[in-house]
Amino acid sequence: MTKKKIVLLDGNSLAYRAFFALPLLTNEKGVHTNAVYGFTMMLETILANEKPTHVIVAWDAGKTTFRHSTYTEYKGGRQKTPPELSEQFPYIRKLIEAFGITQYELDLYEADDIIGTLSKECNDAEAEVVIISGDKDLTQLANDQTTVCITRKGITDLEKYTPAHIEEKYGIAPLQIIDMKGLMGDASDNIPGVPGIGEKTALKLLKEYGSVEAVYESIDQITAKKMKENLVNNKEQAFMSKELATIEVHAPITVSLNDLDFVGRNEEEVIQLYKELQFKSLLEKMDVSVEVQPLEEIAVHTVEEITSEMLTDTMSVHVEIDGDNYLSEDILGIGLSNDTDTYFITTELATSSDLFKSWIADHATRKYVSDSKSAYAAIARLGMELNGAEFDLMLAAYIVNPSFSTNEVSEIARSFGYHGVESDEAVYGKGAKRTVPASEQLANHTARKAHAVWELYPVVTKQLEDNEQRDLFHDLELPLAKILGKMEVTGVKTDVDVLKTIGEQLSERLAVIEKTIYEMAGETFNINSPKQLGVILFEKIGLTPIKKTKTGYSTAADVLEKLASEHEIIQHILLYRQLGKLNSTYIEGLTKEIHEDGKIHTRFQQALTQTGRLSSINPNLQNIPIRLEEGRKIRAAFIPSETEWIMFAADYSQIELRVLAHISQDEKLIEAFRQGADIHTKTAMDVFGVNEEEVDSNMRRAAKAVNFGIVYGISDYGLSQSLNITRKEAGEFIDTYLASFPGVKQYMDTSIIDAKQKGYVTTLLKRRRYLPDITSSNFNLRGFAERTAMNTPIQGTAADIIKQAMIDMDARLEKENMQARMLLQVHDELIFEAPIEELEKLKEIVPEVMEQTIQLDVPLKVDWNYGKSWYETK
């Protein structure tokens, strides 16, 4: 008889892991399937790799366990299981059943205890045991017969904890893992441990004394005063924590090894389930043909002639584009839909129809659009005007939840439970194989999108209402879409000769620097390759690597700057990088983007960022150089589109700190802004405890960095990096700052608590960002979510404000009957072009509108400038 091999799986832990490792997927019924899919992948991989004779999946029984009688707060503060995961558990159970695997749960016990008890039984029976979980606690069960595999990254990558591996990794034996948890606690299970003791300290103590008990027996030998004090004061808690972390190996389970025989899966049941879940690739692997689910039947009328009867008062409209660039790609046709009919109109028909032209321009007919900004721009390209857009599916979905950002109607529809649209990839194909399909299929696809918008209007509108986001959507984002569309179509005139001249100068200089670098290196190599550069610097020349990346040595600028004194080549490389960037991204990149009209037409993504900001693509005009003079010259290429016009730029001064003052209600910060103080100097006075005259440039610079840090959700490490000081010094700065601005401290704390409680944070205009990681047991993920909780309301409120200002500004220019045009938004600044005659008026109204757009408890301040090019607006 072959030796028995038993695999014990921790069901809850692996289901969670699968859920969070994979993006949300749904089948056609709208049931989420990502956790089931991940779990399936894990099962298949494990069974194939381990070839077990016996398998079991253990589940946690319920909320209350025997550990709660020891400590009522055990596993406290955990976020509830997301409903998207809860609904998947029945499927995971069905799946396990179809695989012919026993599953077991036991009242008052956790999966850990079932696994512990069974592994003990198997050990006694001298069988080989493999435990699979995402929870490192289980590693305490490792021994010569038992390997504990913990999910590492993704879903099928497992780290194998054998006693040898644990010894190598932590320097302790498996059972000492329990002592380690006793000392350091476990945030994910809310096990307290001893304050001030983390992994490093816990391991140090255990290597010296061996166990929690031994540590306390030798407590007098411990010299570190603070640590000893913590240990003494929290003795009971330490022992309790150890008890909580100990896996029960004598649980009263009613299964035994003999019940766990694994004979293989029931192919028919598996296929049935995979079909229900639409696991196409897995079915294909089993050689089962997958029939495509027919879409819901919709009668699509391909219109021959547009009649007034078909154009009703309220309709959904979808303009289909060949690709995502609606400013340049072909307009393939238009879909229309309402309660009774769905139509497809070719572009030619639409443009030749006066009926359609007047209907689409009519403010009185309501249109529900899939992406109104795209529609505004595309309709404008057809020589018509779109008015009366009352709903925008893409924007509405983004407002409801910005993490759901896609411009594909099919994806948005699916996430709201509507499955009547195929993906663009299925219709057009992918990559090089992409083609526009035959007219019938194109008509169908386009019309289906229009129908989806119609069907989803009430669904998404309801969610906006529930979230109290109707105003944000209807009064801010929707009108903004129209304005952005106008800005994109207008474009920015670009002087190609300026770019060319700068480019030529750059090329010459680059050639010289390149030569110098090769001479210094003693060989030619690709300076743009971090890999090759790393070899030259750290192996050939022998400089000391300061930082490593996943793939090798880091050659990032901050690293190279630290090495600049070591070797002359560094400064040349830095300069080469800087100039090379200008040349490739800005000179060559921008030149390629100049259209026939001599303008660059960027597109603003309005439904992308997690904070509510815009982004700019094809090209990005929100990151044109300014900080270094050499790069700043690029801005001279951006000029007015008409002669005798000027560029006019206005930016908010310190908008994020003003927003912070407002939402934190910190009295000192509010007062500083009301007095019109230089905020960095004021911060320096408080942090360094000096008066205004004593603040030198270094102090102000440090204060500025602290202010940045505060806005970003401060960490001592981050601040230490930006100021090049030690973490300790940075930490002291932060403490002093927060002591001196208690309102800010209060804000930081409450925004995190708030995010934990509600699962999301909000901006002034009720924009939301969900932060599921805020309760993660992973320090990195949680820390990131916490900083985001602090930063997003600030950055997002600033975005709300400038968006409102753009709407007000557009209205004001209209009202004043001005020719001036808004061209660009760069997060806290607006750029216009205008006839020189309008300059005086602009100087007056731009700051006025921007400053008055939303009233905060501190004044908003706007600086402005003008000139013959963007460069001159400084």
Added chain:
DNA sequence: TGTGTCACG
């Protein structure tokens, strides 16, 4: 297609 780097607010 992912990674590293660097441009902006």
Added chain:
DNA sequence: ACGTACGTGACACAC
């Protein structure tokens, strides 16, 4: 202790 500052997009390289 953990090893990151927040938010973006584009380019070159290496696979």
